[in-house]
Amino acid sequence: MQKHKSSFVFVKILLTLVLGTFVIGSGIVATLWAAGMPIEKIAFWNTEPERVAAITLPMNWKPIEAYAKVKRDDLQDPRTGQINRIEVPLTSVVGMSASIVGPEGELVSQPVKLAEETEDGILLQLQDETIITQEQLVKLGGAFTQSSDIIGRVVKKDKSPGFAFAETNFFERGTPSGLAGATPTGMRAMTLKADQLAGVHRISMGEQIDLVANIPLQKLNRFERSTGSRLPAAELVVDAGRSDRAQDSETTARLVARQAIVLTPVVKRVSTETSASLSQGKKLLSVPVEEVVLAVAAEDVAAVTAALELGATVNVLVRSGRPTSDESTPTVPGGMVAVPIPGQTLLAYQTIRTSSFEDPATAYIRTINVPTETAENSNWVTDLSQLVGRIPRHDLSATVPIRKEDLMPPGTAPGLSAATPPGRVLFFLDPEGLIGANAFEFGQHLDLVASRTTGQS
Known part of the structure; x- marks a missing residue:
């Protein structure tokens, strides 16, 4: 009986040791797994995986x-x-x-x-x-x-x-690192403050955008001169009858950058500025600044700079990134033809450019749809390529179709010398000495008659 009892105690102790070992081992494995060690590295039964070519x-x-x-x-x-x-x-x-x-x-x-x-x-x-x-x-x-x-x-x-x-x-081989390499050929990288551009926080790297500035009417003349516009001064005059407050609040839209590329979206950096006061003297302040880097066409740099210097609100317009389709191209109704019309007065003897027909706010070519028969009878030029590079015989009004007889022969050089007929000499007269000079028009033929009063030598 004593021997049977001792055997039972031995089995009980053995089971206790096995159970304790299992509990302790499970706790160690659980602790290692919770610490982030992969289970396959913990398992003692894990074997070396078969190598796959x-x-x-x-x-x-x-x-x-x-x-x-x-x-x-x-x-x-x-x-x-x-x-x-x-x-x-x-x-x-x-x-x-x-x-x-x-x-x-x-x-x-x-x-x-x-x-x-x-x-x-x-x-x-x-x-x-x-x-x-x-x-x-x-x-x-x-x-x-x-x-x-x-x-x-x-x-x-x-x-x-x-x-x-x-x-x-990657970029093409040989491209340097930094913004110089990221800027496409013919464009310039401009670093602008984010608070100067409305909507800039929603754009991402690589997106194409347009920049449209709301120029105050009082500053439009100054803006056009800064950007080298050939717009006649008469079209920039603000109505003197309006109040100064109304003139200050009214604006006009101008497209200042087309197809700009976002090189770096809005990033925040810390700028160091100096503050001076009588009580504390000079001290350095850390001011957070948000900036964005855009690749802008070289010819648009002046317009963007001028708009920002004038304090104009510049809006960011994101271009569609979807594949182009023919459905987006406007169609001309049957029996009609699209006639390009200038958006500004075209000066005589000056080269006609594509920009002369662009809407200043959208850069789209301005056209009007007229019956084909009307365009032919009026002798209007319907192909823009036949207008660009040509020379007007006289000033051409804005929003009016151009006739073929309004243009000098193809190949005529710009300037007054090219407008002078063969065998003629160009010289200038003071209109104050010509009676009836105010009635002169382009292309008129006239005779000049000089007279003197009795007693003049």
Whole structure:
């Protein structure tokens, strides 16, 4: 009986030890898992996974800022010292596009027909039965396979880690880093304060925008002179009968920048300013400033600068990013023709430009739809290309269609010398000495008769 009792105690102790070991072990595993350690590294029964043959693609280990040049440190895994890579199993390679260097140095792309691992490495068979090695592969599925094709290139946008590199991620080879490289040819990068542009906080990097300024009527003449406008002064006069307060509040819209590109959306930086007072003297203040960087056409820089200096409200208009379609093009009704009309007075003997027909607020060409028969009978010019570059015989009024007889012959140079008929000499007369000079009109033929009173020598 005593022996049976001792055996029961031994079994009880053994079960207690097993249960205690299980509880303690479970607690340790749960603690390590909660701390973030993967469960497969904790499990003692875990076995080494079977190696799968794959092609590796370089990817960045850390984020890369837009317009920055890719460095080796951006790709290198600090834990291993090796280039960070993503694996593409050979079973997934079949059917993907493979790019190799052709005989003349160009990239040739073909689908992969077969991929297998041999003792000499991975071999790929292309659609035309060509056999290549992994070292000959430049791109796989559009992604670069060699880090040498990535390091030194400049990225177009912020590059998140964990993704391979494609040609669409980069600017053209040889592009410098920074805003100079990001600014398209023929444009200028302008850094503007965000509080000067209405709606600028809603735009993103790479979007195309237009800038429309609301110019006060009192400052319109000054704005037009600053931007080199050829608009006659008579069209810029404000009605003297209006009150000064009304003139100050009334504005007119002017398109100051077309198809500008957002290089850097609104960012906040700290600016240091000096404050002076009698009690505290001079001290430095840290003032937050919000700025945006836009790529603006070179010819639009003066207009944007002038509008901001005049304190005008500048509105941001975001252009559609959808693919263009023919449906958006306005159609002319049957039997009608669109006749371009100038938006401002065209001065005699001065070259006609496309901007002369543009709406100042939208930059669209101004046209009116008239019956085709009316346009032909009136001899109106309906093709804008036949007007641009031509020279008017006389001043042409705004919003009035232009007739063919209103223009000098094609090839006529601008200026008074070109307007002088052959065999004639150009000279100037003081209108105060000509009786009836106020009735003269362009193109009139006249005789000049001189007279003198009795007694004049």
